[in-house]
Amino acid sequence: MQALEFHRGDRIGWLRAAVLGANDGLLSTASLIVGVAAAHIAPRNILVAGLAGLVAGAMSMAAGEYVSVSSQADTEKADVDLERRELAENAAGEEAELAAIYVRRGLTAALAEEVAAQLTAHDALGAHSRDELGFSDALKARPVQAALASAATFAMGAALPLFVAIISPANLVIPVVIGCSLIFLGVLGGVAARVGGAPMLAGAIRVIFWGALAMGITAGVGALFGVAA
Numbered sequence: 123m124q125a126l127e128f129h130r131g132d133r134i135g136w137l138r139a140a141v142l143g144a145n146d147g148l149l150s151t152a153s154l155i156v157g158v159a160a161a162h163i164a165p166r167n168i169l170v171a172g173l174a175g176l177v178a179g180a181m182s183m184a185a186g187e188y189v190s191v192s193s194q195a196d197t198e199k200a201d202v203d204l205e206r207r208e209l210a211e212n213a214a215g216e217e218a219e220l221a222a223i224y225v226r227r228g229l230t231a232a233l234a235e236e237v238a239a240q241l242t243a244h245d246a247l248g249a250h251s252r253d254e255l256g257f258s259d260a261l262k263a264r265p266v267q268a269a270l271a272s273a274a275t276f277a278m279g280a281a282l283p284l285f286v287a288i289i290s291p292a293n294l295v296i297p298v299v300i301g302c303s304l305i306f307l308g309v310l311g312g313v314a315a316r317v318g319g320a321p322m323l324a325g326a327i328r329v330i331f332w333g334a335l336a337m338g339i340t341a342g343v344g345a346l347f348g349v350a351a
């Protein structure tokens with residue numbers, strides 16, 4: 123039996139999105155927790171704020187993803203509807219167009235016409251959607267799945283600093299959450315870089331730098347408000 127070959131490209135897309143989603147959840151929730159803690163808020167309220175940040179962030183990611191992937195799905199559907207109309211109005215022209223695509227891909231004119239004729243007879247809309255419009259089932263826009271995946275990865279990232287805040291002594295929440303979050307960010311940054319074929323260390327350092335900056339600024343703002351209160 124022929125061995126199944128597995129292309130990295132198949133998993134790069136969604137793995138990269140998952141890592142970036144988790145990164146987003148981790149960084150925004152860690153910064154929120156550090157900022158609120160710097161304002162000397164009661165420990166219980168820090169956790170409530172962190173949990174609210176997790177839920178709000180996950181929902182907004184889901185909403186944003188659902189809206190953007192839905193509009194992609196709408197565009198795909200409109201293209202396929204247009205193709206269906208063109209096939210009904212100009213079948214011969216469409217078949218010639220399909221053959222021309224196969225010639226550009228390297229087939230002889232005779233073979234291209236034969237392939238176009240057979241594929242048209244078998245499933246004309248499917249052949250045009252795939253070979254003319256470039257749509258494939260694997261890449262089909264799935265708004266609900268995309269929204270759920272985005273919310274889940276954000277929530278998983280956000281749960282890390284929240285868990286650390288729960289188990290940390292109240293007076294050490296800021297340094298422990300910052301320290302652990304920077305380690306988590308470094309790991310995620312390295313993984314994202316590796317998945318994208320880039321050097322892991324550079325990827326990790328880049329994310330740690332921005333993470334430290336975000337948490338530092340948020341802690342500063344929190345401390346400012348804490349003093350003012």
Ligand SMILES: [Zn+2]
Pocket residue numbers: 205208216219250254
């Ligand atoms: Zn066509």
